[in-house]
Amino acid sequence: MSNHQIPALSEGSPVSGALESLRIKQLEEQSAALRNSVICAFNQLLDLKDLNTGVHSTRLAEWGMRVGQELGLEESELQNLEVAALLHDIGKVGIPDAILRKPGRLDADEYALMKKHSEYGWAVLRMLPGFERAALDILHHHESFDGKGYPAGLKSTEIPVVSRIVCVIDAFDAMVSSRPYRIGLPYAEAVRRLNEASGTQFDPVVVRTFLSFAQAEMSTVFAAAGTSVSSAL
Numbered sequence: 001m002s003n004h005q006i007p008a009l010s011e012g013s014p015v016s017g018a019l020e021s022l023r024i025k026q027l028e029e030q031s032a033a034l035r036n037s038v039i040c041a042f043n044q045l046l047d048l049k050d051l052n053t054g055v056h057s058t059r060l061a062e063w064g065m066r067v068g069q070e071l072g073l074e075e076s077e078l079q080n081l082e083v084a085a086l087l088h089d090i091g092k093v094g095i096p097d098a099i100l101r102k103p104g105r106l107d108a109d110e111y112a113l114m115k116k117h118s119e120y121g122w123a124v125l126r127m128l129p130g131f132e133r134a135a136l137d138i139l140h141h142h143e144s145f146d147g148k149g150y151p152a153g154l155k156s157t158e159i160p161v162v163s164r165i166v167c168v169i170d171a172f173d174a175m176v177s178s179r180p181y182r183i184g185l186p187y188a189e190a191v192r193r194l195n196e197a198s199g200t201q202f203d204p205v206v207v208r209t210f211l212s213f214a215q216a217e218m219s220t221v222f223a224a225a226g227t228s229v230s231s232a233l
């Protein structure tokens with residue numbers, strides 16, 4: 001061996017441990033950057049289909065995270081929750097525009113096709129390393145607490161907790177948001193409907209947790225939903 005060659009570090013030495021920690025940190029940073037890039041790329045895809053709700057969906061992800069934190073979810077679950085809250089409807093990219101944009105009620109066949117969006121979203125996201133769990137959470141975001149939802153008819157705690165959270169904030173979002181063909185519901189009516197379906201469609205603990213801070217942040221809620229507080233009240 002020449003004098004210029006660096007001898008191999010012995011395993012377990014302090015220098016080797018420090019290098020290992022540095023390597024792990026770099027990998028974690030790469031993984032976080034990749035995750036953010038994927039979220040951005042899919043958000044742009046939603047934009048292309050005119051399915052993104054911009055600031056609104058970001059606000060919803062924040063509410064979802066807040067519910068998750070108050071329910072004591074672990075950091076890894078919170079990361080999945082963020083992905084699921086932002087991309088839960090990514091599968092709608094695979095639904096024909098005639099169905100997505102139909103202003104009136106969907107007929108049985110159209111509704112059956114529309115319901116496929118949660119499976120489509122799962123099928124795409126599960127291919128990405130690190131997104132497998134979020135893909136499953138997306139698959140189940142239309143399950144109902146009483147087992148009458150889709151696609152699997154799971155009930156209660158059989159439904160992943162992230163899916164139960166996304167289900168509630170997604171429904172609230174849909175209720176209070178204004179669309180080209182209708183004005184969003186007033187806050188009080190949206191709350192009444194959430195409470196009415198608490199325990200049947202929605203997890204009561206998630207509803208209670210969400211409403212515990214939604215009321216206090218009503219103006220932000222409605223600014224995000226495109227409805228003014230005065231018209232909402």
Ligand SMILES: [Fe+2]
Nearest residue numbers: 088089141142
């Ligand atoms: Fe959905």
